[in-house]
Amino acid sequence: MDERGPLCVGIDPHASLLADWGLTDDIAGLERFTRTVVEALADRVAVLKPQSAFFERFGSRGIAVLERAVAESREAGALVLMDAKRGDIGSTMAAYAATYLDPASPLFSDAVTVSPYLGYGSLRPALDLARESGTGVFVLALTSNPEGAEVQHAVRTGGASVAATMLDHLRAENAGAAPMGSYGAVVGATLGDTLAAAGADLAINGPLLAPGIGAQGATAADLPKVFGAAVRDVVPNVSRGVLRHGPDAAALREAARRFAGEVRDAVDAAPAGGSAAV
Numbered sequence: 264m265d266e267r268g269p270l271c272v273g274i275d276p277h278a279s280l281l282a283d284w285g286l287t288d289d290i291a292g293l294e295r296f297t298r299t300v301v302e303a304l305a306d307r308v309a310v311l312k313p314q315s316a317f318f319e320r321f322g323s324r325g326i327a328v329l330e331r332a333v334a335e336s337r338e339a340g341a342l343v344l345m346d347a348k349r350g351d352i353g354s355t356m357a358a359y360a361a362t363y364l365d366p367a368s369p370l371f372s373d374a375v376t377v378s379p380y381l382g383y384g385s386l387r388p389a390l391d392l393a394r395e396s397g398t399g400v401f402v403l404a405l406t407s408n409p410e411g412a413e414v415q416h417a418v419r420t421g422g423a424s425v426a427a428t429m430l431d432h433l434r435a436e437n438a439g440a441a442p443m444g445s446y447g448a449v450v451g452a453t454l455g456d457t458l459a460a461a462g463a464d465l466a467i468n469g470p471l472l473a474p475g476i477g478a479q480g481a482t483a484a485d486l487p488k489v490f491g492a493a494v495r496d497v498v499p500n501v502s503r504g505v506l507r508h509g510p511d512a513a514a515l516r517e518a519a520r521r522f523a524g525e526v527r528d529a530v531d532a533a534p535a536g537g538s539a540a541v
């Protein structure tokens with residue numbers, strides 16, 4: 264992020280975007296869309312985040328497009344964060360972990376998003392494999408959608424919210440790592456000042472993936488307000504906000520450059536130091 268700018272751009276081939284780009288909603292359209300994004304951005308943005316669902320909907324041929332996108336993006340120097348939001352009982356979780364975090368897998372990525380709602384402990388195979396393979400895991404803590412609060416703000420016996428509990432687990436996972444650990448949390452940029460209600464302490468000594476900028480209504484200027492002293496640990500994601508500028512490669516690059524600049528300005532203007540607790 265220091266070298267390439269503080270931005271994660273999503274590769275989200277929505278059917279509506281394929282249409283806007285003049286592409287067909289089929290494997291040829293998916294292929295062209297994905298290649299255009301990778302060729303335009305993989306040599307310059309810090310992180311690319313393919314949204315697995317948009318590739319899975321085309322079956323095995325969609326997965327083949329995803330495999331190529333992952334390999335070519337990594338080759339061009341971008342980190343690839345696979346947005347797959349996997350979560351299952353531990354024995355099945357081990358297979359999901361191998362899919363994304365085992366270097367021998369065709370979908371091997373630098374990190375993957377996981378869902379902890381079968382219990383944080385069920386994620387152990389992914390957490391352990393990430394440590395072994397030098398990759399990362401982003402755990403859904405406080406998602407950007409309004410429906411998330413129903414589960415994530417729920418209060419457990421003892422008084423901590425579910426989200427705060429996930430953040431506590433991640434803090435323990437990252438303890439002692441420098442400059443920070445590889446276990447991140449997903450915390451929406453859209454959440455305004457609701458984090459205090461969830462008792463969320465964002466000082467987890469790990470990265471905070473912040474989706475929600477652009478199409479979901481948040482802006483770079485919201486980041487200091489939402490993340491407080493943790494704002495320097497944020498990896499902001501923009502998907503449709505950049506992709507809607509395609510298919511012109513120069514326009515895609517300019518949109519990514521502009522979002523990264525806005526994030527940098529917002530972070531630079533935020534007060535330095537202090538605890539990352541909100």
Ligand SMILES: O=c1ccn([C@@H]2O[C@H](COP(=O)(O)O)[C@@H](O)[C@H]2O)c(=O)[nH]1
Nearest residue numbers: 273314406407408474478479501502503
């Ligand atoms: O809490 C979350 C977790 C993940 N996402 C994903 O991020 C992108 C956002 O796309 P935009 O077009 O920038 O809205 C998308 O892939 C989501 O699945 C999220 O939005 N919120």
